[in-house]
Amino acid sequence: xxxxxxxxxxxxxxxxxxxxxxxxxxxxxxxxxxxxxxxxxxxxxxxxxxxxxxxxxxxxxxxxxxxxxxxxxxxxxxxxxxxxxxxxxxxxxxxxxxxxxxxxxxxxxxxxxxxxxxxxxxxxxxxxxxxxxxxxxxxxxxxxxxxxxxxxxxxxxxxxxxxxxxxxxxxxxxxxxxxxxxxxxxxxxxxxxxxxxxxxxxxxxxxxxxxxxxxxxxxxxxxxxxxxxxxxxxxxxxxxxxxxxxxxxxxxxxxxxxxxxxxxxxxxxxxxxxxxxxxxxxxxxxxxxxxxxxxxxxxxxxxxxxxxxxxxxxxxxxxxxxxxxxxxxxxxxxxxxxxxxxxxxxxxxxxxxxxxxxxxxxxxxxxxxxxxxxxxxxxxxxxxxxxxxxxxxxxxxxxxxxxxxx
Amino acid sequence: xxxxxxxxxxxxxxxxxxxxxxxxxxxxxxxxxxxxxxxxxxxxxxxxxxxxxxxxxxxxxxxxxxxxxxxxxxxxxxxxxxxxxxxxxxxxxxxxxxxxxxxxxxxxxxxxxxxxxxxxxxxxxxxxxxxxxxxxxxxxxxxxxxxxxxxxxxxxxxxxxxxxxxxxxxxxxxxxxxxxxxxxxxxxxxxxxxxxxxxxxxxxxxxxxxxxxxxxxxxxxxxxxxxxxxxxxxxxxxxxxxxxxxxxxxxxxxxxxxxxxxxxxxxxxxxxxxxxxxxxxxxxxxxxxxxxxxxxxxxxxxxxxxxxxxxxxxxxxxxxxxxxxxxxxxxxxxxxxxxxxxxxxxxxxxxxxxxxxxxxxxxxxxxxxxxxxxxxxxxxxxxxxxxxxxxxxxxxxxxxxxxxxx
Numbered sequence: 131x132x133x134x135x136x137x138x139x140x141x142x143x144x145x146x147x148x149x150x151x152x153x154x155x156x157x158x159x160x161x162x163x164x165x166x167x168x169x170x171x172x173x174x175x176x177x178x179x180x181x182x183x184x185x186x187x188x189x190x191x192x193x194x195x196x197x198x199x200x201x202x203x204x205x206x207x208x209x210x211x212x213x214x215x216x217x218x219x220x221x222x223x224x225x226x227x228x229x230x231x232x233x234x235x236x237x238x239x240x241x242x243x244x245x246x247x248x249x250x251x252x253x254x255x256x257x258x259x260x261x262x263x264x265x266x267x268x269x270x271x272x273x274x275x276x277x278x279x280x281x282x283x284x285x286x287x288x289x290x291x292x293x294x295x296x297x298x299x300x301x302x303x304x305x306x307x308x309x310x311x312x313x314x315x316x317x318x319x320x321x322x323x324x325x326x327x328x329x330x331x332x333x334x335x336x337x338x339x340x341x342x343x344x345x346x347x348x349x350x351x352x353x354x355x356x357x358x359x360x361x362x363x364x365x366x367x368x369x370x371x372x373x374x375x376x377x378x379x380x381x382x383x384x385x386x387x388x389x390x391x392x393x394x395x396x397x398x399x400x401x402x403x404x405x406x407x408x409x410x411x412x413x414x415x416x417x418x419x420x421x422x423x424x425x426x427x428x429x430x431x432x433x434x435x436x437x438x439x440x441x442x443x444x445x446x447x448x449x450x451x452x453x454x455x456x457x458x459x460x461x462x463x464x465x466x467x468x469x470x471x472x473x474x475x476x477x478x479x480x481x482x483x484x485x486x487x488x489x490x491x492x493x494x495x496x497x498x499x500x501x502x503x504x505x506x507x508x509x510x511x512x513x514x515x516x517x518x519x520x521x522x523x524x525x526x527x528x529x530x531x532x533x534x535x536x
Numbered sequence: 537x538x539x540x541x542x543x544x545x546x547x548x549x550x551x552x553x554x555x556x557x558x559x560x561x562x563x564x565x566x567x568x569x570x571x572x573x574x575x576x577x578x579x580x581x582x583x584x585x586x587x588x589x590x591x592x593x594x595x596x597x598x599x600x601x602x603x604x605x606x607x608x609x610x611x612x613x614x615x616x617x618x619x620x621x622x623x624x625x626x627x628x629x630x631x632x633x634x635x636x637x638x639x640x641x642x643x644x645x646x647x648x649x650x651x652x653x654x655x656x657x658x659x660x661x662x663x664x665x666x667x668x669x670x671x672x673x674x675x676x677x678x679x680x681x682x683x684x685x686x687x688x689x690x691x692x693x694x695x696x697x698x699x700x701x702x703x704x705x706x707x708x709x710x711x712x713x714x715x716x717x718x719x720x721x722x723x724x725x726x727x728x729x730x731x732x733x734x735x736x737x738x739x740x741x742x743x744x745x746x747x748x749x750x751x752x753x754x755x756x757x758x759x760x761x762x763x764x765x766x767x768x769x770x771x772x773x774x775x776x777x778x779x780x781x782x783x784x785x786x787x788x789x790x791x792x793x794x795x796x797x798x799x800x801x802x803x804x805x806x807x808x809x810x811x812x813x814x815x816x817x818x819x820x821x822x823x824x825x826x827x828x829x830x831x832x833x834x835x836x837x838x839x840x841x842x843x844x845x846x847x848x849x850x851x852x853x854x855x856x857x858x859x860x861x862x863x864x865x866x867x868x869x870x871x872x873x874x875x876x877x878x879x880x881x882x883x884x885x886x887x888x889x890x891x892x893x894x895x896x897x898x899x900x901x902x903x904x905x906x907x908x909x910x911x912x913x914x915x916x917x918x919x920x921x922x923x924x925x926x927x928x929x930x931x932x933x934x935x936x937x938x939x940x941x942x
Contacts, residue, residue, distance in 0.1 A: 323764030340763065344809060356798035356821045357746065357887030358729030359911055361789065368799055369785060372778040379775060383767070392762035393774055394809040396802070396816075403750060403800040403819040405914075410802075413809040415762045481763030505765055508811075 131470060134228075134235045134527055136520040142227040143519065146172065146211075147219040156510025159213040160259035160284075162190070162293040169211045169223070170299060173251060176230060180237050182249070186301030189266040190294050192251040193305060196233055198534075200244045203313040205530050206493075207232065208250030210485065214258045218512025220519075224500070225318045226251055228523040235527055243534045245313060252485045253299075260290040267485035270306055271492055307492065314460060314533055315495040317486040318526050320514050324505030325478065332473035332521045334499035335465045339480045339487040341453035342417040343424050345431055347374060347445040349438065353400055353408035367398060368407035370441035374434055378414060381430040386423050390481060391416040419453050419479040453479075454487040460496035460533075467498075467528035473521055482507075498525050537876065540634075540641045540933055542926040548633040549925065552578065552617075553625040562916025565619040566665035566690075568596070568699040575617045575629070576705060579657060582636060586643050588655070592707030595672040596700050598657040599711060602639055604940075606650045609719040611936050613638065614656030616891065620664045624918025626726045626925075630906070632657055634724045634929040641933055649940045651719060658891045659705075666696040673891035676712055677898055713898065720866060720939055721901040723892040724932050726920050730911030731884065738879035738927045740905035741871045745886045745893040747859035748823040749830050751837055753780060753851040755844065759806055759814035773804060774813035776847035780840055784820060787836040792829050796887060797822040825859050825885040859885075860893040866902035866939075873904075873934035879927055904931050 149172070150157040150165030159165040170192065174184050177194035184194045195204060209225020229249035236247060257263035260282040268274040280291035294300050307315075326334055351367030375393055382391045391414060398410035416427045434443055461477075468475040480487075480497060489495045500522035503513040555578070556563040556571030565571040576598065583590050583600035590600045601610060615631020635655035642653060663669035666688040674680040686697035700706050713721075732740055757773030781799055788797045797820060804816035822833045840849055867883075874881040886893075886903060895901045906928035909919040 321764065322761045323766070324769050325764075325766065328769070342763070353915070354911055355728045355888055355913055356800055357748070357796060357823045357889070358727065358731075358913070359796065359887075360729070360731065360794075361796060363730050363734070363911065366798075368802055369781065372781040375775065375778040376782060388766075390763060390765065390767060392772075392810070392812055394762055394811050394813060395807055396774055396804060396813070397807070398802060401801055401803070403821050404798070405800050406798055407800060407802070415809050417763045481765075482761055483763070505760055505769065507761055507764070509759070 132235065132239055132241065132527070134231045134520060134523045136516060138234060139227065139231045139520050139523055140516045142231060143219060143516065146223050146227060150213065152216055152510060154510050156216050156218050157213050158215050158217065159211065161212040161254040162297045163259070166212050167297060170251065173211065173226060173230065177249065180234055182233065185305045186299050187305040188300055188303040189269060190253040190297055190299035191266055192299065194249045196236060196247040198243050198246040202245045203311050204246035204248040205314055205533055206248040206250050206312050207316040207526060207530065208252065209317050209319060210252045210255035212254055212256050214256050214508045216510050217508055218510060220320045220512055220514045221322065221507055222255055224320060224514065224519060228318045228519065228526050231523050232527045232530055245534050247530060248312070254290065255485055259284045264483055264485055264488055267488040271488035273488055307489065309493050312493050315486060315489045315493055316498065316526055316529055317484055318498045318500065318522050319484055320502045320507060320512070321499040322482050322502055322507035324502070326476065326499060326501035327503060329476060330474065331476045331501070332518065333468050333475045333525050335461055335468060335475050335477045336456065336480050336497035336499055337461050337477055338419060338453060338455040339483060340417040340419045341421055341424055341451055342415060343427060343450040344448045345414045345445050346411060346448050347414060347443065348409060348411045349374070349441040349443055350409050351407055351441045354406045356404040356406060359406065364406055365440045366406050367410040367441050370439040371410040371412060373438050374443065375412070377434065378430065382427060385426050386418060386420065389416065389418045389423055389427070391427070413448070417481055421453060454490055456490060456496040457494045460494045463529050463532050464496055464498055464525060466532060467525040470528050471521065471524050473525065498522050538641065538645055538647070538933070540637045540926060540929045542922060544640060545633065545637045545926050545929055546922045548637060549625060549922065552629050552633060556619065558622055558916060560916050562622050562624050563619050564621050564623065565617065567618040567660040568703045572618050573703060576657065579617065579632060579636065583655065586640055588639065591711045592705050593711040594706055594709040595675060596659040596703055596705035597672050598705065600655045602642060602653040604649050604652040608651045609717050610652035610654040611720055611939055612654040612656050612718050613722040613932060613936065614658065615723050615725060616658045616661035618660055618662050618664070620662050620914045622916050623914055624916060626918055626920045627728065627913055628661055630726060630920065630925060631724045634925065634932050637929050638933045638936055651940050653936060654718070660696065661891055665690045670889055670891055670894055673894040677894035679894055713895065715899050718899050721892060721895045721899055722904065722932055722935055723890055724904045724906065724928050725890055726908045726913060726918070727905040728888050728908055728913035730908070732882065732905065732907035733909060733911070735882060736880065737882045737907070738924065739874050739881045739931050741867055741874060741881050741883045742862065742886050742903035742905055743867050743883055744825060744859055744861040745889060746823040746825045747827055747830055747857055748821060749833060749856040750854045751820045751851050752817060752854050753820060753849065754815060754817045755780070755847040755849055756815050757813055757847045760812045762810040762812060765812065770812055771846045772812050773816040773847050776845040777816040777818060779844050780849065781818070783840065784836065788833060791832050792824060792826065795822065795824045795829055795833070797833070819854070823887055827859060860896055862896060862902040863900045866900045869935050869938050870902055870904055870931060872938060873931040876934050877927065877930050879931065904928055
């Protein structure tokens, strides 16, 4: 059975790790910055060298296509080349490079596919320079208002539109991914969690992306002097919030064991060592594949007392996202690919968001995960061994070739 | 029995409330800013109009003195004219204006005192422009290194030394308060807490200033993606810290009921809604008049487990301050003053720091508190009714006159 080249894939990963190298194992490759443009240039020139036709759409998404033998829509795959600040060498770029390696294998092994094969680079997935994340796939899928996105600014006040136009990658709107010219989309990605490594699995067959809900919760106390107010007369917004965090963990831990919940943001005022906290704010991010469990989370939030430890409590939903279920036949193709190579695998939902979840609104899409050592991601220590990258790449190759026969 | 004039005192408070008026009931009168200089000028000219001799020392502290009939050291009283940002019309300034009203009463009532009577304005008590608080009394008492204090900078980079020299209030070092020329010091101040109001007391006879200890406590978790890490695999620094805050409240509430403790500062990183908190830091400020109770607080801190909810814990003492006990005969004089007017009073320790606690190292000192409505201080809502200010002023007058006979 045909396989990709581990050596070629390793060379690709190592070469691309030089674009935005932080000198500390990681990279910083924000959207349309010089390191990002260098990575795009390297990708484009390698695709052209393989005989692929390269075009871009009006959002700077790159589509590199190998011709097929029949007049059919393209089978596509890919991910993104931008990173977070001090990110790693696998998040996003691995989905692009495994796509490139699949194309290279098809060319080098002289495999004739019925469908065109397209490798896609999505623009600004991380949203680290121009919020929000998954911007260009979100625009394609109609999730975001295009004008608002064009006006998104980086910390220096440069808009996404300005950076896009200056990049040289702004192409024709007619080139956007659509359901006439594209048959399906595969995205290989690192897991960004510890499950595959812990369970000693080679790959994950990704069934979908979990839904989430994000709440803001606030307590209002009474700022006052730390030395002069007897304890029973205090309204301490932080002490009220610790009750709420304990309550949330106690109650949410009773729900389904796959539920995850995170109080990631926390701030307050006046934040002075001699003053009783006046008000405190946290966010609660909660994710599960079953919308019923998310409803249960909201019920738990709604059962927070109106006044906790003398402090009034307020909460509101900031946003929510429905679970995306990938099409069963796409998921089955990936599973068959893993089985074909005799790789261990696990079916799972993605806890993180990915471009594939928006693309799934337009054409059949699914994902393949490879293990993240220690679950690290969005940091310089982010690692997936080359052998594991290669196994994922083989599953991607097999999935594309299987679908090509359908 | 002689009394001060309520009308005159009210006029003083109202006039001084115009210096740095925020337009929202409060004032901002940072050390050596224009509003502070205007208040100093008004104080100085009123003292001179009463026939007082006015001099300043090399820290800009103002000493305004009425001559006595005998060659004796002066009985002094006063407080400060600087404020916090958006502070109120009573903290500090009331101690200066009641001192001025006592002097005016002595002049207008033609009372002949054996001792000179001095009203003092301490420079930079709040430390809001130039940290730390109680700077000039602390320098006099040898608590602070003078050179370090001179180099203290405001947010624009101006040093205390530069502002002092530009103020026109820098005088002779020989004019500093000392135990040869000064017999005693009284400081009238607002309580800055709710106890007097709650217990319907006119004044507090202040026995001392409570000791305190300030600890920093840190938890170290592992930042990771909010969506991809199963709950049992997390190291959440905030969830660990909520355990510690609960533990501290549970254990400290078992100690003496007069103990106060405050987790006023709290911060952490990366503080992103989609990331598990990596590390969190709080401060614990704890105060009690009995050093044994403060030792018990430290024991409670030392019993925090080394690892809480998978997160290593670190703590260290940031600073500590011993309890200051005012001299019993000084405290008794104030109590006798309250009794003389038939005012209700309570003996108590100050939970907040004041210049008097440093001056007490040099000469016999004590304090008088008047009620703070709702316990508010360091805010624009800070209020003490004029009638209560006047009662405190009478106790101050009586205390000075009583001591003058000793």
